[in-house]
Amino acid sequence: MxxxxxxxxxxxxxxxxxxxxxxxxxxxxxxxxxxxxxxxKEVVIGLDNTFVPMGFLNDKNELEGFDVDLANEAFKRAGYTVKFQNIDWSMKEQSLNNGNVDCLWNGYSITEERKAKVNFSKPYFDNKQIAVTMAKESPTKLGDLKDQIVGTQAASSALEAIEANKEFIGMIKDKKPVTYDTYDKALRDLEIGRIKAVVGDEVLLKYYISQRGADKYKVLEGDLGSEEYGVGFRKKDTELRDALDKALDDMKADGTFDQIKKKWFNQ
Incomplete structure (x- = not known):
């Protein structure tokens, strides 16, 4: 028992x-x-850290810029921390789709070709492709660059715009531009006379010459097309893209977006 x-x-x-x-x-x-x-969660953002004024290293070797400020604030609102990763911009889509970075945010122009490779956010900034030369040079418009050496960045939307404009590419020297891995290198060659003009993003070129001395350079009349900037994500990352879109919409609604824009462009 x-x-x-x-x-x-x-x-x-x-x-x-x-x-x-x-x-x-x-x-x-x-x-x-x-x-x-x-x-x-952490989002790794791929960028070219020489692209003024969107994302670049300042004199103290600190990363700053319009896109940097936008990204920090937008992803903070979406509940993410941010890490910026400098990448080879000519391999940007490969870096994204291989998983080295989570998005591309650095004056990244929305094009039909790129839409096939990445999932874009809503457009957030307007841009044009323009040409600049040194002030002492004779050209005043795009048509004056006949038989002249023109430079631009490799794998850029400027290069795409040049190649798409048959009249323009057909008249410049060698019927193709000289390409550089950064705009900074192209502009250095412009300054020492190796090339006659640089074609690139209006936002970059106008900021660059405003910092280096507007009287030294000349913006040529005309452009090679208008475009919009967006943030590029992997095709599968719709949730992350949607979270960013909402954060940017909220920033525009409460005035934060305009405050950051005024800081960098005084407009």
């Missing part, structure tokens, strides 16, 4: 211990899930 009572008591005790343990395990998993949900 006592053995039966003892056996039942032991079994009851084991049952209580197992039940308690199961409850403890269940709570532990729920707590872990809540903790994971509460942690902000």
């Amino acid at each position: 006592k053995k039966g009572i003892i056996k039942k008591t032991v079994m009851l005790g084991l049952g209580l211990l197992l039940a308690t343990g199961m409850v403890g395990c269940s709570n532990g998993k729920d707590d872990q899930k809540a903790a994971d949900t509460g942690n902000k």
